[in-house]
Amino acid sequence: MASSNLQRLGLADQRPVAEKVAILVGPNGSGKSRFLRELAIQIRGDRDLAIISNTAHDRFSGLRGLKRISAGRGSRSPKSIVKRAIGRTIDQPDSRFYQIGAILEYCGYRPRFGFLVDSDPYTAYLDPADFLLDPNDYDAVVAFLRRHNPKEILWIDQGESALSFSLG
Template identity: 35%
Template sequence: MEVCFVVGRNGAGKSQYLIDQAKGNNQDSLYLCNTVHDRSQELKTSKRFSVKNTGSHPNNVMKSVIKKMMREGTHRLHQIEKILLYCGYASHITVTMRAGKIDSRLDDFSDTSSIKKLTEMIDNYFNGEDEISFNVNFGETSDISSLSKLENLLHQEKPLRHYGMVKAIEISLYKNNGEPVPLLNASSGELSLMTSLIFVLGEISGTNMILIDEPENSLHPRWQREYTSMLCSLIEYHEVKVIIATHSPLIVTGAQLDERVSSSIYHPATGNLEFSSSTNIEELLWGQFEIISPKSRFLSEKLAEKLEELSAHKVSLNQSIEFIDSASKASFDDGQQDIFIAARQLADSIARG
């Protein structure tokens, strides 16, 4: 799968590049923005997920996708199981609806036939109870009759709430030990990852491009590193191009380790497009993120280059040591520290002649 990473410092034009790509696409694009600085409102034809959009509220996304997948066939619900399990939850949820106090002015409404149908639905489904719950199991075949009722209620949610017949719809997740967790009580990282990926599953049909702005926000480092792989596992049977604007070196290096991903790097500040190799990914980490990866061939080459320049009197000992120290701070692999110690000793030896 093709994945293009858009990198650069703040103000380099990463978000604008995503917007321009969506505008130039001849099909509907999926646009996901996990930052409050979202400027994608101008994308009228794209399907948008935004932390600033009420339609992207976790409850709303989950209800919308469940409704859509049940309409297309309950077999599609199984796709959500992978996301819940990955985030540490069981493969089922509960949707609870609470009955409201029916508006006493209903008799004054002109559309009495529609109101009568809604009232009959509520009387039939709630059977005099204050609430009704539906268990949706994404890993097994659920009760078709129960799912059909849930689909009908979700389809009619807007008028039901408008007339006061339903006052609340709540969704609960479950931990693996069976403990229920209200959806909105999940951590910010869990909500961000679950909601955005479920949105992709629900909206990917008819799309040939997915654009994602700063997916790393609120995500645990492990989820950042595995983000591209997880996304690809969900959409690998769809012919789509993925473009990700990111500040996270973990998202970039994680993609490099996945053989299914053919990655490239775009620099909006210069307009340069580079195709991934182990060397230029490492150079990118140093140049854009000031990070050095474990087992870095780039590190070895740069250290050798600086020591050769010292030997040729092109740089001073202080300049060589400054580079070694900066590289040491940029490394997140403790095993590399022995290399930096040896490099400092070798630099001292070269300087002494």
């Protein structure tokens, strides 16, 4: 049955001549996810399989032997993945942070990130040693945090300069 499902998608050929992609399109409830789940169960031991699901009704939960990214799935949800990627790249001297924005733009999203800043004096801490490259940055950050309402989201848009955020 797996080979017939693969043939229906035009993916039965095992030769690594070129990568192949099949796109299923249909109205809600037409069986796209059911078909893909059946296919995943049948081929997961024979091929590398990655599933990306952007629906809250995840039909692939509980399947083993595949890579899975799905909406609302904790540390592997799209939200968590983007959040980790931004956190790991925002202070890097290369272009990785901007590449994340370019990917988001390509997917139809605006490259704008929102943060809630913890400014509680009991839990928040700024180490002046982190600002050794330019000690004036520390003063600018402290001044910004004093006037920023911690209940408001701090938006960073890749199209704007860092100075525009520090000026408020």
